[in-house]
Amino acid sequence: MDRHLHLISDGSFSEQHLQIVKRIQAEIDYLHIREKNKTAKDILEIIGALENIGLPLEKIIVNDRVDIAVIKQCAGIQLAFHSPSIPLVKESFPELKAGKSVHSLAEAEQAQQEGADYVLYGHIYSSKSKANQQPRGLTELQEMTNALSVPVYAIGGITPERAKEVTAAGAGGIAVMSGIWQAEDPVQTVRAYRQALNI
Amino acid sequence: MDRHLHLISDGSFSEQHLQIVKRIQAEIDYLHIREKNKTAKDILEIIGALENIGLPLEKIIVNDRVDIAVIKQCAGIQLAFHSPSIPLVKESFPELKAGKSVHSLAEAEQAQQEGADYVLYGHIYSSKSKANQQPRGLTELQEMTNALSVPVYAIGGITPERAKEVTAAGAGGIAVMSGIWQAEDPVQTVRAYRQALNI
Numbered sequence: 196m197d198r199h200l201h202l203i204s205d206g207s208f209s210e211q212h213l214q215i216v217k218r219i220q221a222e223i224d225y226l227h228i229r230e231k232n233k234t235a236k237d238i239l240e241i242i243g244a245l246e247n248i249g250l251p252l253e254k255i256i257v258n259d260r261v262d263i264a265v266i267k268q269c270a271g272i273q274l275a276f277h278s279p280s281i282p283l284v285k286e287s288f289p290e291l292k293a294g295k296s297v298h299s300l301a302e303a304e305q306a307q308q309e310g311a312d313y314v315l316y317g318h319i320y321s322s323k324s325k326a327n328q329q330p331r332g333l334t335e336l337q338e339m340t341n342a343l344s345v346p347v348y349a350i351g352g353i354t355p356e357r358a359k360e361v362t363a364a365g366a367g368g369i370a371v372m373s374g375i376w377q378a379e380d381p382v383q384t385v386r387a388y389r390q391a392l393n394i
Numbered sequence: 395m396d397r398h399l400h401l402i403s404d405g406s407f408s409e410q411h412l413q414i415v416k417r418i419q420a421e422i423d424y425l426h427i428r429e430k431n432k433t434a435k436d437i438l439e440i441i442g443a444l445e446n447i448g449l450p451l452e453k454i455i456v457n458d459r460v461d462i463a464v465i466k467q468c469a470g471i472q473l474a475f476h477s478p479s480i481p482l483v484k485e486s487f488p489e490l491k492a493g494k495s496v497h498s499l500a501e502a503e504q505a506q507q508e509g510a511d512y513v514l515y516g517h518i519y520s521s522k523s524k525a526n527q528q529p530r531g532l533t534e535l536q537e538m539t540n541a542l543s544v545p546v547y548a549i550g551g552i553t554p555e556r557a558k559e560v561t562a563a564g565a566g567g568i569a570v571m572s573g574i575w576q577a578e579d580p581v582q583t584v585r586a587y588r589q590a591l592n593i
Contacts, residue, residue, distance in 0.1 A: 234476035235458060259434060262460035266478055266486045277433035279465055287465045 198392040199224040199368030200385070201256070201315075201348055205376055206230055208241050212376065217248040219375070219385040224368070226250065227273055229258035242267050256294065264291055273315065281309040294348075298331075300339050307345050314343070315370055318351020319361060333364045340365025355384065358391035368392060397591040398423040398567030399584070400455070400514075400547055404575055405429055407440050411575065416447040418574070418584040423567070425449065426472055428457035441466050455493065463490055472514065480508040493547075497530075499538050506544050513542065514569055517550020518560060532563045539564025554583065557590035567591060 202223045204212065208230050216226060226245070228238055238260060245255065256271045257264040261284055264272045271292030274281060284293050294313045295306035303314045316339055321330045330351065340347045346367025353361060353369045361369055371388065378384035401422045403411065407429050415425060425444070427437055437459060444454065455470045456463040460483055463471045470491030473480060483492050493512045494505035502513045515538055520529045529550060539546050545566025552560055552568045560568055570587065577583035 235478050236476045239478060239482070260459075260461065262464070262478060262483075262486075265461070266482050277435045279434050279438060279461060283438070283465050284461075287461075 198362055198366070199346070199348065200388055200392060201225045201227060201350075201368065201370035202375055202385075203227040203350070203370050203372045204229050205372050206232065208233070213244055213248060215376065215381045216245060216250060218382050220248070220250050220254070222382075222385045222389050223254065225254055225256050225270060227256045227258055227370070229273065231258070235260060235263060238263055239267070242269070256292075261288060261291070264288075271312070274311075281306060281311050285310045300335070300342060303339050303343055303347065307343050311345060313346040313348060313367065314339075315348050315350055317349060317370070319349045320352030320357060333360060336361065336366060337364040340367075355387035355391045358388055359394060362392060362394075397561055397565070398545070398547065399587055399591060400424045400426060400549075400567065400569035401574055401584075402426040402549070402569050402571045403428050404571050405431065407432070412443055412447060414575065414580045415444060415449060417581050419447070419449050419453070421581075421584045421588050422453065424453055424455050424469060426455045426457055426569070428472065430457070434459060434462060437462055438466070441468070455491075460487060460490070463487075470511070473510075480505060480510050484509045499534070499541060502538050502542055502546065506542050510544060512545040512547060512566065513538075514547050514549055516548060516569075518548045519551030519556060532559060535560065535565060536563040539566075554586035554590045557587055558593060561591060561593070 200223050228241060230238060252268055253270045255269040256273050257269050258273045259278045261272050265288055273294045275296050281293055292312045294315055295311040297303040297306055297314045297316050306314050318330055319336055336349055348368045348370050349361045349366040350370040358369055375381055375385055399422050427440060429437060451467055452469045454468040455472050456468050457472045458477045460471050464487055472493045474495050480492055491511045493514055494510040496502040496505055496513045496515050505513050517529055518535055535548055547567045547569050548560045548565040549569040552570060557568055574580055574584055
């Protein structure tokens with residue numbers, strides 16, 4: 196099964212991140228530009244820098260800023276609760292792949308019904324970026340993947356070891372932040388993720 | 395001459411602002427939704443509320459968020475230095491009226507060359523929102539309106555009394571924030587602006 200590895204930017208995209216992407220780009224399916232405190236101009240500059248190091252636009256998903264995804268003809272858009280709704284986005288930009296970040300089965304079912312091409316669900320395990328929130332766990336993930344026909348990508352505290360049980364619960368793949376950005380050896384780590392997904 | 399009156403939201407759009415717009419909507423040409431700290435969803439809700447009180451979408455200009463202007467088929471987009479550039483916006487969304495906020499003749503000439511449909515120039519007088527910056531004055535405004543073929547809308551501390559000298563310097567109209575939002579009688583004030591512009 197072709198499972199996907201999404202790398203999510205951590206809000207502090209820098210030259211260092213760019214160099215990591217340069218080394219691992221062949222191993223990831225998508226890079227999400229999730230830089231909530233950056234301006235449209237900043238995000239366009241990041242995308243330009245990613246193009247310069249050879250990352251194909253078909254691997255880039257932009258968070259929230261639908262206009263940037265359209266302008267740069269990126270792969271898609273990741274929508275949060277504070278973003279334009281999926282029906283509004285799909286009505287104006289039907290060609291754009293639209294994913295929704297969800298936190299419950301009800302939200303996931305609604306997103307699918309509204310036309311989401313996939314959902315990002317988490318956090319599955321406790322993770323650094325959501326330390327004060329109760330993780331949702333594998334049972335809920337299994338329940339969601341049973342209920343949905345669109346891919347569910349699991350996010351939150353997923354290590355290469357845990358990737359196997361996540362895909363066993365039906366996930367179409369995983370989304371990773373610190374697991375890759377903060378890895379001692381990002382190349383080796385991303386290959387470990389990849390290997391776990393391909394089993 | 396048909397001069398335009400733009401009302402710019404002040405970043406704290408509320409029910410009170412909505413009630414003011416309801417009372418003065420016939421007298422303004424454009425309302426700019428300039429709510430930098432609000433999310434896309436918030437801005438869409440504001441536009442929905444404006445539609446509900448009868449403001450035509452052809453009077454709404456959205457600041458920075460090109461996607462929202464396209465999704466809601468608003469009149470246009472106002473671009474700042476941190477926004478996507480005019481050529482990028484025009485390439486993907488040629489139907490959208492695009493204005494640029496400028497602060498010098500050089501910036502204004504570049505904006506026109508890049509395809510801006512108008513420029514917003516200021517601040518002309520000292521104003522509450524830019525108290526620590528030197529106002530640019532009428533001489534610079536005259537120089538800009540002489541040099542440009544697209545309309546220059548003047549912003550910054552413009553009272554109904556000053557509107558006359560601003561249009562005498564060639565401005566295609568004015569943009570107002572606190573002059574209307576903080577007016578004791580917004581209806582009377584907006585009529586005074588209107589009258590000054592029609593001379």
